[in-house]
Amino acid sequence: MMKRGFLIPAVLALVSVFLFAGCFGVEGNFKNIRNDLLSAAGTRFHTDIEFSLGKFGLGIAKEIVRHENNDEDAKEILKHISKVQIGVYKNRSRTMPEFKDSFIRKADKEMERHGWESIVKNYGERELNIVYVQNDNSGRLSEIFVINMDRKELTLVEVSGNLDEVITYIIKEKGLGFQYASARYR
Amino acid sequence: MKKIIGLVAVLIFTATFNLCAQDKQDYKNDPGYVDFGNLSEFLNSDNVTEVNIEGYLLKMVGNATKENDPELSKLLNGLKLVKVYSFNVKGKNHKEVLEKITKLDNRLDGDNWNRIVKVKSPDENTSVYIKTNGDQSNILGLVVTSLNDDGEAAFVNIVGKINLDAISKLGSKFNIPTLDSIKGKGTE
Numbered sequence: 001m002m003k004r005g006f007l008i009p010a011v012l013a014l015v016s017v018f019l020f021a022g023c024f025g026v027e028g029n030f031k032n033i034r035n036d037l038l039s040a041a042g043t044r045f046h047t048d049i050e051f052s053l054g055k056f057g058l059g060i061a062k063e064i065v066r067h068e069n070n071d072e073d074a075k076e077i078l079k080h081i082s083k084v085q086i087g088v089y090k091n092r093s094r095t096m097p098e099f100k101d102s103f104i105r106k107a108d109k110e111m112e113r114h115g116w117e118s119i120v121k122n123y124g125e126r127e128l129n130i131v132y133v134q135n136d137n138s139g140r141l142s143e144i145f146v147i148n149m150d151r152k153e154l155t156l157v158e159v160s161g162n163l164d165e166v167i168t169y170i171i172k173e174k175g176l177g178f179q180y181a182s183a184r185y186r
Numbered sequence: 187m188k189k190i191i192g193l194v195a196v197l198i199f200t201a202t203f204n205l206c207a208q209d210k211q212d213y214k215n216d217p218g219y220v221d222f223g224n225l226s227e228f229l230n231s232d233n234v235t236e237v238n239i240e241g242y243l244l245k246m247v248g249n250a251t252k253e254n255d256p257e258l259s260k261l262l263n264g265l266k267l268v269k270v271y272s273f274n275v276k277g278k279n280h281k282e283v284l285e286k287i288t289k290l291d292n293r294l295d296g297d298n299w300n301r302i303v304k305v306k307s308p309d310e311n312t313s314v315y316i317k318t319n320g321d322q323s324n325i326l327g328l329v330v331t332s333l334n335d336d337g338e339a340a341f342v343n344i345v346g347k348i349n350l351d352a353i354s355k356l357g358s359k360f361n362i363p364t365l366d367s368i369k370g371k372g373t374e
Contacts, residue, residue: 101230121236139242164246171250 026052026085030158033114034087037147037154040106045089045154052085076169081161089154104130107147116145126150140164213241213266218317218327218345222290225271225341228283232274239268239360241346257352258359264347270362275337283339287311287331290341294329302350309335316348325350330365 026034030052038045053061058078065074107130108118116132123129127150136142141163148155213219229236248262275283294301294315303314311334317327330342342362344353357365 101226104229105226118236119238121234123234124232135242141243141246168246168250171247172253 026050026087029114030085030087030156033110033145034089034156036110036113037107037156038089040103040110041149041154042103043091043095044093046092047087048090048153049086049088052083054083058082058084073169073173077166080163080165080169081159083158083160085156085158087154087156089156091152091154103149104128111145116143141167213345216266216326216345217319218325218343218348219267220290220294220327220329220343222271222341222343223286225286228273228275228279228286228339229271231276231279234273235270237268237270241266244268244346255355257349258355261349261352261356264349265344267343267345268356268360268362269343269345270340271342272338272340275333275339280333280337283333284311287313287333290329290331299327299329316350328353 034050058081062075062078065071065078104121104123111118111132116134118130118132120131121129128147130147132145132147133141134143134145143158143160144163146155146157148157244262244265244267248259251262252259291301291313297317299315299317301313301315303312305312310332312330312332315329316325317329318325325348326346328342328344328348330340332338332340342365344356353365356362
């Protein structure tokens, strides 16, 4: 009986190690970019949320989707995503983060140093959004990085995988619904 | 968490705007490409959008839209670059943006671009230029400059083989300023 009592938690712990391998801790590259961007923002941030979902974490997500709502779109999209890394950082100081040109140019410089290229930037008095991409060796879209910053927080999201397939699927199923330019021109 | 989900959604949708290093050198030497020069002094204003959509991803979107919208698909497959700068202009910058547009007008005129749309009124200043090949059978580039009385400015450059009737569709699908006014304009 004692043996069994010990064995079950041990097995659970072992299974958890395998299941959550690649979960929670963001990778070194993500940390480097995060540090560069926090420094460029010119104010003090503290980490609110920071985690990653690797192969196994996303595997669990796929299973949940499969069992819970059988959402075909989510299933198809998740199939092509291999890793998601997310960081949310709260502004601790009373100083406004630097939204404008100087932050963006610094961010561009740092991101380019890490091999990213920007494709869309949208910013104003209160918020900024920048999207960066990277291709793999065969020229396929393999990684996307989004920066969102407002007065209260900085959010970083990195998604890796066969993103060509994801986008092709979305366009085929949902059509084009891009809203990158200002709605005032509609 | 809602914000993160929103961001991931934005991220996936905007992922269609990809930069492909392989294509980069190609379009800069293309006759349809225009360097707008340094716009950074205006990009400190409010509501700024900068977009660079290059050939590889335009083709990918083109292939994905083949079944549902063959006309748009064909157009996208012929494009090498869609570049957009839009921003709000305040105070003295209004005059400076207007000067920038005038200088660009003169440069494009000198480089044999044809102006196909010109709107000059107290509340709007918009021009659309096209670049054609030697025998004018193909359009190789398109430039839009626009500034209105509300201080909304836009600089757009589309590089590649362009069908003017389809370009308005590109404008509405991708929400690119002023392109919807171009349909039906010829190369005459």
